[in-house]
Amino acid sequence: MFSVMDKILMSVQKPVCYTGGELGMIKKDPAGTDIRFAFCFPDSYEVGMSHLGMKILYHLLNERPDTYCERVFAPWPDMEERMRQHDIALFSLETKTAVSKFDIVGFTLQYELSYSNLVNMLDLAGISLTACERKEGEPFVCAGGPCAYNPEPLAEIADFFVLGEGEQVIGEVLDKYLEWKRGGGSRKAFLESIAQLDGIYVPSFYDVTYNDDNTIAAFTPNNPHAKPKITKRIMRDFKGSYFPQSLIVPYGETVHDRVTLEIFRGCIRGCRFCQAGYVYRPVREKSAHELVELAARLIAATGYEEISLCSLSTSDFTALSELTEGLLQEVAQKRVNLSLPSLRIDNFSMELMQRVQTVRKSGLTFAPEAGTQRLRDVINKGVTEQDLLDSADLVFRGGWNNIKLYFMIGLPTETMADVAAIGALAHKVRDAYFAIPREMRKNSVNISVSASTFVPKPFTPFQWEAQDDIATILEKQKAARASMKSRQISFSWHDAKTSYLEGVFARGDRRLSQVLLAAHKNGCKFDGWHEFFNFDMWLKSFEQCGVSPEFYNQRKRSYDEVLPWDHIDIGVSREFLRSESERAYSADATPNCRTACVGCGASVFGGGVCFEG
Amino acid sequence: MKGSFTYRLRYEKNHDARYISHLDFIRLMSRALRRTALPVTYTEGFNPHPVMTVAMPISVGVTSECEYIDIGFDSRLPEGEIAQRFNHTLPSGIAVTGVVLLGTDACSFNAITSARYLVKTEMKSDTAPDLDTFLGLSEIIVAKKSKSAVREVDIKKDIYALKLLSHEGRFADFAVETPAGGSYNLKPELVFAAMEKYLPGFGIAFMQVHRLSLLAQGKALM
Numbered sequence: 153m154f155s156v157m158d159k160i161l162m163s164v165q166k167p168v169c170y171t172g173g174e175l176g177m178i179k180k181d182p183a184g185t186d187i188r189f190a191f192c193f194p195d196s197y198e199v200g201m202s203h204l205g206m207k208i209l210y211h212l213l214n215e216r217p218d219t220y221c222e223r224v225f226a227p228w229p230d231m232e233e234r235m236r237q238h239d240i241a242l243f244s245l246e247t248k249t250a251v252s253k254f255d256i257v258g259f260t261l262q263y264e265l266s267y268s269n270l271v272n273m274l275d276l277a278g279i280s281l282t283a284c285e286r287k288e289g290e291p292f293v294c295a296g297g298p299c300a301y302n303p304e305p306l307a308e309i310a311d312f313f314v315l316g317e318g319e320q321v322i323g324e325v326l327d328k329y330l331e332w333k334r335g336g337g338s339r340k341a342f343l344e345s346i347a348q349l350d351g352i353y354v355p356s357f358y359d360v361t362y363n364d365d366n367t368i369a370a371f372t373p374n375n376p377h378a379k380p381k382i383t384k385r386i387m388r389d390f391k392g393s394y395f396p397q398s399l400i401v402p403y404g405e406t407v408h409d410r411v412t413l414e415i416f417r418g419c420i421r422g423c424r425f426c427q428a429g430y431v432y433r434p435v436r437e438k439s440a441h442e443l444v445e446l447a448a449r450l451i452a453a454t455g456y457e458e459i460s461l462c463s464l465s466t467s468d469f470t471a472l473s474e475l476t477e478g479l480l481q482e483v484a485q486k487r488v489n490l491s492l493p494s495l496r497i498d499n500f501s502m503e504l505m506q507r508v509q510t511v512r513k514s515g516l517t518f519a520p521e522a523g524t525q526r527l528r529d530v531i532n533k534g535v536t537e538q539d540l541l542d543s544a545d546l547v548f549r550g551g552w553n554n555i556k557l558y559f560m561i562g563l564p565t566e567t568m569a570d571v572a573a574i575g576a577l578a579h580k581v582r583d584a585y586f587a588i589p590r591e592m593r594k595n596s597v598n599i600s601v602s603a604s605t606f607v608p609k610p611f612t613p614f615q616w617e618a619q620d621d622i623a624t625i626l627e628k629q630k631a632a633r634a635s636m637k638s639r640q641i642s643f644s645w646h647d648a649k650t651s652y653l654e655g656v657f658a659r660g661d662r663r664l665s666q667v668l669l670a671a672h673k674n675g676c677k678f679d680g681w682h683e684f685f686n687f688d689m690w691l692k693s694f695e696q697c698g699v700s701p702e703f704y705n706q707r708k709r710s711y712d713e714v715l716p717w718d719h720i721d722i723g724v725s726r727e728f729l730r731s732e733s734e735r736a737y738s739a740d741a742t743p744n745c746r747t748a749c750v751g752c753g754a755s756v757f758g759g760g761v762c763f764e765g
Numbered sequence: 766m767k768g769s770f771t772y773r774l775r776y777e778k779n780h781d782a783r784y785i786s787h788l789d790f791i792r793l794m795s796r797a798l799r800r801t802a803l804p805v806t807y808t809e810g811f812n813p814h815p816v817m818t819v820a821m822p823i824s825v826g827v828t829s830e831c832e833y834i835d836i837g838f839d840s841r842l843p844e845g846e847i848a849q850r851f852n853h854t855l856p857s858g859i860a861v862t863g864v865v866l867l868g869t870d871a872c873s874f875n876a877i878t879s880a881r882y883l884v885k886t887e888m889k890s891d892t893a894p895d896l897d898t899f900l901g902l903s904e905i906i907v908a909k910k911s912k913s914a915v916r917e918v919d920i921k922k923d924i925y926a927l928k929l930l931s932h933e934g935r936f937a938d939f940a941v942e943t944p945a946g947g948s949y950n951l952k953p954e955l956v957f958a959a960m961e962k963y964l965p966g967f968g969i970a971f972m973q974v975h976r977l978s979l980l981a982q983g984k985a986l987m
Contacts, residue, residue: 158973167784168781401856404786452800452802457796488799
């Protein structure tokens with residue numbers, strides 16, 4: 153009379169995360185399709201449904217009549233408990249099919265701290281946790297997304313990885329899958345057939361040997377179909393590239409609950425700490441015209457009350473003025489809001505923000521990242537103190553009285569003087585407020601300073617650096633805090649322990665797969681959520697596996713060490729990253745892609761900013 | 766509602782839509798309104814939102830066939846078109862089942878006095894509750910949560926109707942009518958909590974509440 157699911161859903165915090173059936177959900181008859189693809193996001197529904205890449209790939213895959221792509225998210229622990237209690241396996245939202253029944257199970261890797269959820273989801277699905285245990289008849293498990301640029305920590309878990317932008321290559325994989333399914337070969341035969349595609353990496357086709365000091369000695373293909381180097385895939389022509397005509401509109405509120413317009417991919421800036429700034433090269437833009445048209449269509453289809461621009465640096469969009477004019481007309485007509493993140497403050501953007509209703513007079517964010525000019529030059533953050541103070545002056549005169557300042561602690565070459573300068577800079581910004589005429593000031597001013605912990609990432613000039621240990625980070629956080637004496641300045645900082653773990657997995661090798669499995673056994677999940685993060689359990693898991701986390705996060709590498717991700721080619725060359733690393737030590741700035749090409753290597757893809765001129 | 770025409774929509778909220786909370790539902794309706802492209806009236810000011818009022822928030826998990834929402838439009842529209850445009854764009858489980866243009870004599874949502882429910886239950890035993898004994902009690906005290914506190918209240922006078930509709934094994938269906946509205950509201954769940962308290966051996970393992978009607982002095986709202 154009542155189903156088990158009825159009873160369960162009434163007893164969990166957020167039942168709407170498990171029902172599916174939202175507006176815009178794709179409905180198909182599974183029996184009428186050849187390939188069932190489970191698109192898995194290893195975090196909660198609210199986080200996963202905010203993710204742009206999933207929206208694109210979900211709708212793109214479902215454009216294929218032979219494929220049904222369905223969504224799967226990590227159930228919140230209250231739901232997981234009940235599912236385990238009632239023997240309910242992880243299921244898709246569209247048709248409530250057990251994930252183990254799908255042909256391909258694909259995970260997107262957005263951050264390292266979601267890896268334990270990935271393992272837990274496989275476990276909940278009843279799928280073998282490692283690639284070598286997986287039998288005929290089980291789904292193929294694959295992964296993609298930004299963290300897949302260093303796939304090694306998950307090498308024993310995933311059957312294959314998709315490197316770079318998935319739009320084209322995923323279709324090629326499905327074509328190969330159909331061929332394989334019709335031909336009826338072994339699992340290995342399918343993996344061999346896709347190993348030949350650009351952008352596909354099958355970790356079991358490679359052997360790794362180690363030196364006595366635990367560094368990698370060699371990385372060699374063990375299968376004739378495996379390429380020695382795997383090159384990432386990109387959409388060379390981003391103008392006109394696929395974007396869904398409608399989106400799923402969730403019942404409950406998600407993290408980013410709006411229409412997101414991706415205006416370009418990549419970044420011209422080359423901040424040396426920023427992985428996204430290198431792995432998404434070269435910069436490729438959409439046209440203002442197609443974006444305005446898309447915005448109109450998506451608002452009509454979804455009814456969303458907000459449009460947000462998405463890119464690594466909105467101000468670098470070449471047709472920004474044309475785009476915002478078009479969007480402002482559209483939003484006025486439909487009574488929706490326009491949100492403009494990552495905007496550099498200048499006269500143009502100030503005028504724009506005055507015209508955009510959503511930018512409430514409460515908060516604007518700046519990211520100087522470091523307190524001293526020297527350190528900003530080290531990281532190639534092309535912002536001077538004067539730039540910041542000029543922007544602050546504009547902002548305060550414009551009527552804003554809340555400013556957020558983002559910094560990083562633990563950057564290479566950082567001294568305690570650099571850390572103390574964070575407070576000094578915050579005070580100068582505050583003083584800029586009192587420097588404007590009294591009648592232009594609001595009642596009060598509030599400077600919120602936030603400091604995250606720097607984590608060295610693969611494919612950046614800092615990929616060889618040691619990460620600060622926890623004690624040093626805590627000491628620096630304390631010093632930064634002490635450098636802020638004003639009531640009008642507040643300070644918040646990141647948990648050093650989560651950054652520690654992030655640092656291990658960011659630059660880890662395949663020996664971490666076993667640690668991950670041990671941590672899963674020990675109950676680790678939702679590590680990105682402080683209420684679930686259990687650092688001691690992670691340390692215990694490392695110990696059980698005889699793996700030292702410090703080897704990965706706190707060790708400075710020499711330039712000639714074989715790095716776990718050296719077999720992956722992102723276009724940007726290792727030589728370039730090394731020269732950028734050396735320039736960082738001499739605090740030399742490197743111009744952005746539009747000022748001068750510095751030959752990073754990304755031009756091999758034959759498109760984007762490299763061929764603009 | 767300046768210069769606008771107010772329409773009252775009756776809608777149902779069934780199946781998985783029952784898990785949508787009140788706040789999420791408001792957001793859902795305002796998005797649905799934008800999708801209909803109907804000339805809805807927006808509030809003035811910095812952050813305009815559609816002029817609309819929901820009759821009575823409904824608890825998460827409760828289904829209903831008679832929810833109401835008043836929406837202001839800038840111009841007169843055929844009732845049928847409003848219903849059709851909504852039903853074309855609402856997610857499954859929510860459907861508009863009636864639309865009327867409100868006149869000046871329309872009954873406001875403040876006039877709602879009671880609601881009727883169909884309550885399907887799975888009991889902990891096969892024995893149906895002895896409703897005569899229950900309704901014959903001199904007082905029925907339950908802990909009732911208000912916004913600020915939990916108070917012990919006597920709900921005997923609030924049980925306008927309580928009938929056993931069917932009973933088979935551990936499953937029993939009941940008809941219930943209790944006070945509803947902004948000033949005083951009693952959820953049917955509390956009536957069953959009281960039955961568990963006063964009737965030895967009676968227990969509810971699971972219940973599904975379905976709202977059948979919202980009434981103003983016994984009369985439907987449209």
